[in-house]
Amino acid sequence: MSNVELKQIFESKKEKIDAYLENILNNDEIPDVLCQCIAYSLLNGGKRIRPVLSQITAEKLGIDPDGVLPLAAAIEMAHTASLIHDDLPCMDNDDYRRGKLTNHKVYGEAMAVLAGDSLLAYGFELCLQELPRLGFTQSNILNALKIFSHAIGPCGICGGQALDITQEGHEGEGEFLWKMCELKTATLLRASITASAALVGAGEKTMSCLHNYGTHLGISFQIIDDILDVTGSISELGKTPGKDAREGKLTFVALHGLERAKELAMEETKKAIDSILPLGPDFEVFLDIAEYIARRSK
Amino acid sequence: MSNVELKQIFESKKEKIDAYLENILNNDEIPDVLCQCIAYSLLNGGKRIRPVLSQITAEKLGIDPDGVLPLAAAIEMAHTASLIHDDLPCMDNDDYRRGKLTNHKVYGEAMAVLAGDSLLAYGFELCLQELPRLGFTQSNILNALKIFSHAIGPCGICGGQALDITQEGHEGEGEFLWKMCELKTATLLRASITASAALVGAGEKTMSCLHNYGTHLGISFQIIDDILDVTGSISELGKTPGKDAREGKLTFVALHGLERAKELAMEETKKAIDSILPLGPDFEVFLDIAEYIARRSK
Numbered sequence: 277m278s279n280v281e282l283k284q285i286f287e288s289k290k291e292k293i294d295a296y297l298e299n300i301l302n303n304d305e306i307p308d309v310l311c312q313c314i315a316y317s318l319l320n321g322g323k324r325i326r327p328v329l330s331q332i333t334a335e336k337l338g339i340d341p342d343g344v345l346p347l348a349a350a351i352e353m354a355h356t357a358s359l360i361h362d363d364l365p366c367m368d369n370d371d372y373r374r375g376k377l378t379n380h381k382v383y384g385e386a387m388a389v390l391a392g393d394s395l396l397a398y399g400f401e402l403c404l405q406e407l408p409r410l411g412f413t414q415s416n417i418l419n420a421l422k423i424f425s426h427a428i429g430p431c432g433i434c435g436g437q438a439l440d441i442t443q444e445g446h447e448g449e450g451e452f453l454w455k456m457c458e459l460k461t462a463t464l465l466r467a468s469i470t471a472s473a474a475l476v477g478a479g480e481k482t483m484s485c486l487h488n489y490g491t492h493l494g495i496s497f498q499i500i501d502d503i504l505d506v507t508g509s510i511s512e513l514g515k516t517p518g519k520d521a522r523e524g525k526l527t528f529v530a531l532h533g534l535e536r537a538k539e540l541a542m543e544e545t546k547k548a549i550d551s552i553l554p555l556g557p558d559f560e561v562f563l564d565i566a567e568y569i570a571r572r573s574k
Numbered sequence: 575m576s577n578v579e580l581k582q583i584f585e586s587k588k589e590k591i592d593a594y595l596e597n598i599l600n601n602d603e604i605p606d607v608l609c610q611c612i613a614y615s616l617l618n619g620g621k622r623i624r625p626v627l628s629q630i631t632a633e634k635l636g637i638d639p640d641g642v643l644p645l646a647a648a649i650e651m652a653h654t655a656s657l658i659h660d661d662l663p664c665m666d667n668d669d670y671r672r673g674k675l676t677n678h679k680v681y682g683e684a685m686a687v688l689a690g691d692s693l694l695a696y697g698f699e700l701c702l703q704e705l706p707r708l709g710f711t712q713s714n715i716l717n718a719l720k721i722f723s724h725a726i727g728p729c730g731i732c733g734g735q736a737l738d739i740t741q742e743g744h745e746g747e748g749e750f751l752w753k754m755c756e757l758k759t760a761t762l763l764r765a766s767i768t769a770s771a772a773l774v775g776a777g778e779k780t781m782s783c784l785h786n787y788g789t790h791l792g793i794s795f796q797i798i799d800d801i802l803d804v805t806g807s808i809s810e811l812g813k814t815p816g817k818d819a820r821e822g823k824l825t826f827v828a829l830h831g832l833e834r835a836k837e838l839a840m841e842e843t844k845k846a847i848d849s850i851l852p853l854g855p856d857f858e859v860f861l862d863i864a865e866y867i868a869r870r871s872k
Contacts, residue, residue: 305729307743307757310736314728354695361691366683385664386739389687390732393659396694397652397727404720414712421719422702429695430612431603434688438608441684445605459605 277564285561286328289341293327293352294319296345300402306394313383313391314398318356320374323574326468327352329565333472333486336559344472346406347420350399351468354428357395358464360388362437368519372510396428412475420475427467436460443526453526454495461501462494469493481554488551489562496544497569502527503537508574545570575862583859584626587639591625591650592617594643598700604692611681611689616654618672621872624766625650627863631770631784634857642770644704645718648697649766652726655693656762658686660735666817670808694726710773718773725765734758741824751824752793759799760792767791779852786849787860794842795867800825801835806872843868 301315327348331341363370363378364385370378380388400421407417426432436459439445445452469490473483506529508517520527528537548566552559599613625646629639661668661676662683668676678686698719705715724730734757737743743750767788771781804827806815818825826835846864850857 303729305733307728307733307736309740309742310728310733313736357691361687364684364687366687386662387736389659389662389664390736390739393655393690393694394728394732396691397723397730397732400698400719401723401727401729404716404723408716414716418702418706418712418715421698425695425699425702429699430605430608430692431601431699432695434692434695435603435605435608438605438611438685438688441688442607444607 277561279568282561282564282568285332286324289328289331290324292331292342292345293324293348296349297352300349300398310387310390310394313379313387314394316382317360317373317379317391318353318395320376322352322356322374324352325569326355326465329465329468330472332561332565333469334476336561337473337476337478337482339476343410343412344475346403346410347424347471347475348468350403350424351464351471353395353399353402354424354433355464357392358428358433358437360392360395364388367437367441370519400425407475413477416475416477420471423467423471423474427463427471432459432463432467433461436463440525449526449531453528453531456526457495457498457528458491461498462491465494465497466490485551485555489548489566492544492548492551493566493569496541496548496566499528499537499541499544500570500572502529503534503541504572504574505529506534541570575859577866580859580862580866583630584622587626587629588622590629590640590643591622591646594647595650598647598696608685608688608692611677611685612692614680615658615671615677615689616651616693618674620650620654620672622650623867624653624763627763627766628770630859630863631767632774634859635771635774635776635780637774641708641710642773644701644708645722645769645773646766648701648722649762649769651693651697651700652722652731653762655690656726656731656735658693659690662686665735665739668817698723705773711775714773714775718769721765721769721772725761725769730757730761730765731759734761738823747824747829751826751829754824755793755796755826756789759796760789763792763795764788783849783853787846787864790842790846790849791864791867794839794846794864797826797835797839797842798868798870800827801832801839802871803827804832839868 297318301311330344330348330351334344335341359373360379362368363373364380371381372378379391403421408414436456439456440460445455447455466487469486470483473486502520505517505520510517521530528540532540545566549563552562595616599609628642628646628649632642633639657671658677660666661671662678669679670676677689701719706712734754737754738758743753745753764785767784768781771784800818803815803818803825808815819828826838830838843864847861850860
């Protein structure tokens with residue numbers, strides 16, 4: 277598949293999720309002041325990689341990708357929640373995100389905390405409200421939500437961010453970095469694929485291949501992030517580059533140097549591709565996605 | 575039922591939930607540093623009113639109350655998450671909670687944010703992991719989690735806290751206060767009863783009575799909270815009293831005066847009792863609970 281074709285697939289799926297996310301905030305029960313604060317970050321033109329992956333997964337498993345939109349939205353909401361909270365002064369203290377002021381710079385820290393909390397809970401509410409109406413079996417819904425909840429909790433992104441902040445673990449630096457990366461980034465990226473697969477009832481072999489693919493894709497994604505923090509510009513990234521280095525944070529670039537980090541990203545991309553190959557030509561798009569993510573510049 | 579008997583019921587159920595909460599934190603997947611921070615607030619001797627209500631509800635509906643422990647724990651975890659976040663400097667800026675330093679005073683703000691986020695997600699994970707094994711129907715599990723997620727999101731405690739912080743709404747003061755109180759306090763207290771009832775498969779009439787009971791109980795609970803903020807001492811409350819008044823916050827006492835607030839609490843207690851009466855003598859304990867909550871001094 278050409279780069280252009282892949283971009284078109286991403287673009288059309290991104291439009292769907294953008295429209296869907298906008299729609300779910302039309303809810304009179306949510307106090308206006310909170311709703312605006314949530315919308316500011318949720319409808320802020322993210323790349324939507326995770327919900328696009330959820331949709332593509334469903335499609336490749338023979339299911340209408342619109343059906344998984346509530347789950348895809350919940351995953352993007354949890355991702356947005358983590359970004360809002362990570363940007364807080366007490367965490368990474370970032371003023372810009374996606375080229376705009378961060379949530380707390382506009383709405384204040386208290387509202388930013390509440391917007392993040394809201395997004396975490398509202399994703400579940402949305403799934404529990406919508407998925408049973410969309411014809412998925414109750415068993416598949418429960419399995420999908422189990423994968424999702426694991427990815428966003430203390431064994432997933434929260435745990436990874438705690439390791440990132442404290443830089444404290446029992447392991448050596450290399451092992452610690454790997455674990456932090458898996459928790460902070462890989463679990464949710466992987467869940468955007470595996471939770472969707474569970475929702476549409478994928479079999480054991482498919483689940484296992486997608487699980488491995490998602491892990492390697494997620495790690496490659498984080499290594500590229502570390503690289504872009506060194507090589508990217510604020511206009512490309514939409515956020516301040518060079519922060520990790522200035523703060524002396526453990527990253528793949530800090531530990532291994534830029535060249536070795538690039539090699540590691542390629543190795544993880546290769547492993548991702550090897551993991552998906554057993555599923556045959558129907559899943560070819562996942563090979564292109566792995567290469568697309570390895571080549572990204574923002 | 576005598577006060578002593580009710581206290582004994584609460585005490586024995588509180589012991590169950592305390593032991594259960596301690597046990598779920600024995601999870602090697604959670605990074606140590608985050609686990610300690612979570613445990614500090616979660617295992618900090620709260621009154622456990624909500625999970626006790628969940629257990630009593632199940633029992634009165636003829637189900638072993640131990641079965642609803644994962645849900646009861648999730649509700650207490652979400653409550654604890656909201657307390658940790660509410661105590662942050664950017665929110666209510668409280669130094670003491672339950673007689674001990676607040677979470678961020680010990681672990682720092684960043685970890686306190688992550689502990690709250692973790693508790694929100696981990697409650698769902700726990701329920702999705704444990705409830706299917708405990709013999710509940712998938713349909714009942716989904717219904718219970720729907721009620722739970724609604725109560726802790728932007729239409730529940732997050733929305734209520736947003737109103738409390740901004741003190742901004744379209745309504746007049748009286749209506750605004752009522753709405754804030756319902757979102758901030760009543761939704762989760764009610765959900766601790768109704769989600770448990772949904773989990774054990776209660777019928778429509780029972781659900782409706784318990785829903786109304788929970789709403790009035792929750793509002794009465796908040797009015798008493800407002801009263802205790804004026805009349806209570808730090809040793810009784812375990813937190814700094816008089817804060818609402820000093821910050822000029824809209825409370826039932828501020829709007830109506832102390833005496834009228836006491837009357838309103840009694841009126842809500844009476845309405846709670848009237849709501850539960852149609853369910854007959856099996857549910858008598860709920861009458862005692864309503865009076866117990868109205869009389870509480872901490």
